[in-house]
Amino acid sequence: MDLSVKIGKAKFSNPVTVASGTFEYIKDYCSISDLKKLGALTPKTVTLYAQQGNPSPRIVEIPSGMINAIGIENEGIDAFISGRLVEFKKLGVPLIISVSGKTETEFKMLAEKLNKPKGLSAIELNLSCPNLKKKSLVAQDPKATYSIVKAVKRISKLPVIAKLTPNVGDITVIAKAAQEAGADGISMINTFSGLVIDTKTRKSAIGNFTGGVSGPAIRPMAVNMVYNVAQKVSIPIIGMGGIMTADDALQFIIAGATMVAVGTANFIEPKAPLEVLRGIKEYMKKNKLNNLKQLRGSLVR
Amino acid sequence: MYSFMYKNQYKAKIVSNEKLTAKLYRMSLDAGKITEKVVPGQFIHIRINDTLKPFFRRPFSIYRAKNNIEILYEVVGDGTRMLSSKKNGEVVDVIGPLGKGFSLPSKKIKQVIMIGGGVGVAPFLALSDELKKIKCEQVLLYGGRTKEHIFNMKEYKANGCKVSITTDDGSVGIKGRVSKLYSKINTDPERTFIYTCGPKPMMASVKEFAQKHGIDGQVSCEEVMACGVGACKGCSIDTSKGYKTVCFDGPVFNIKDIKF
Ligand SMILES: Cc1cc2nc3c(=O)[nH]c(=O)nc-3n(C[C@H](O)[C@H](O)[C@H](O)COP(=O)(O)OP(=O)(O)OC[C@H]3O[C@@H](n4cnc5c(N)ncnc54)[C@H](O)[C@@H]3O)c2cc1C
Ligand SMILES: Cc1cc2nc3c(=O)[nH]c(=O)nc-3n(C[C@H](O)[C@H](O)[C@H](O)COP(=O)(O)O)c2cc1C
Ligand code: FES
16 A cells, blocks of 8 residues: 655655644653654744743633644754754654744745754745734735745755645635745645633633634634645645544545644644554555545545 | 554543542542552643543643552533543543652651642642651641532541641631641751642742742642643743743742742
């Protein structure tokens, strides 16, 4: 059975990865032999300089999901490369490194720095960052998206994946801009903005005021967006948004995704990515498919 | 063959789930050999149902780890209500023990004071068991809100622990806050060590008292958790050493480092 997939020149033995910000390689706890079964690992977004993140509370549970405003707490790219990345690399699982900048220059510097370490598979641009010129996110503006993807493509030796926000009118417009700029793949979707109000205090339940909604609650919207984007672009899509089970992941693949990422589910059921992989294989066997390509975008209308 | 992402995730059979008071329950879980690895102050992360409700796992301090892993919990919302209706023989999915537990006091410490507010008393029985082994004098100051939070503390007493109780309404023990019991503390910083766990205002008052007398101590913190393993940074708190995760760097911290 051939489960292998490609994004640009990067090859992965199977389509299952984890969504940035929802998985950490914790030496004390992780079962390395099981971890190695995944197609790729995507560590949390790294920024140029260290960020301490948002005030608490940072997370709230909602029906079938959660809302978070972590604020990309991270140690900064240099400390990441000399620290956590070294540990991640020891696992021997392909790595997709997620980065985010405050400006185009920061994105370029991040790409430059990631040219040095050997053995990385791809760079993912978390474009859900403020677009300084306009009061919006980069991934809400096709021009800003184009410009940053293009700038990084010129510098980076790695395949470049643009990660998109669902908080837009028409996500296909942003996806097309990323493709035109030379992106090798699209990762979608990031979280939906949301607000939970504590009626006792009449304040937001989140320290940062608003946060991002994730989990099974957003899955149907995510599948729909992946389907729509797959109709408009030819580059591979990493589909995510509420994947808990293999059935959820299969929906994304049938809608047109090349890879799938398990996010919030990692918090609830840490073995979810492994179960997803197992379930995809089972489904293919049952349906007598021997190549993932036969499944991708096979939605019947 | 099932794969597990974490070595310390398992299905645990409920051995007992006993109602202690109108609000408090005690659950005993068969965790096999894992029980031996527990350090007092660590917690377990329980998936209460294998459906999406409740969505998050729920963290509970390990109350005791003798033959089984036990928790002491208060019914406060949907998750704990569902937990309270579980029957013996049912199975829950558990990750843990997780986090950094208490460190035992140095040899020169003669008196250990445990100050617990409400169900915050939970991590102290496992600690009391360890203190007994090193023959350290132990005192438990327990502030329950009402008699609904007071249960018989014979296991503490069996460990030689001196237990004093307050309730807000005076229904059991002394009326008032647990701070009324601070007079029982030997304030020689060379000889005394404090452990505390409970509501933030209570722990803040313990910190103030400890600092006034130069007494060292540890606190066990609580924060809403998603992953429980240090992955999501959802439970980070601002400490004097920068942001730290309650689930991985804690839940036990030095009392000096926490800002209440
Ligand atoms: C390290 C740690 C150890 C704990 N040990 C114990 C214990 O030994 N016994 C016990 O009774 N309780 C303990 N708690 C608190 C316990 O986890 C909550 O009471 C429980 O999650 C409430 O769930 P619920 O669905 O009944 O309440 P709900 O109010 O419906 O919960 C809604 C959300 O808030 C969170 N939440 C609610 N109260 C708390 C709280 N006090 N602390 C953290 N998160 C909370 C829940 O996890 C959930 O995400 C501990 C918490 C932490 C962080
Ligand atoms: C706690 C948390 C932290 C996240 N951090 C990041 C991040 O640092 N970078 C990023 O690109 N996406 C981040 N995300 C978004 C996820 O990668 C994913 O796109 C989104 O949650 C949808 O997938 P899910 O529903 O499976 O979680 C985060 C999500 C959560 C819940
Ligand atoms: S709960 Fe995820 S880091 Fe603590």
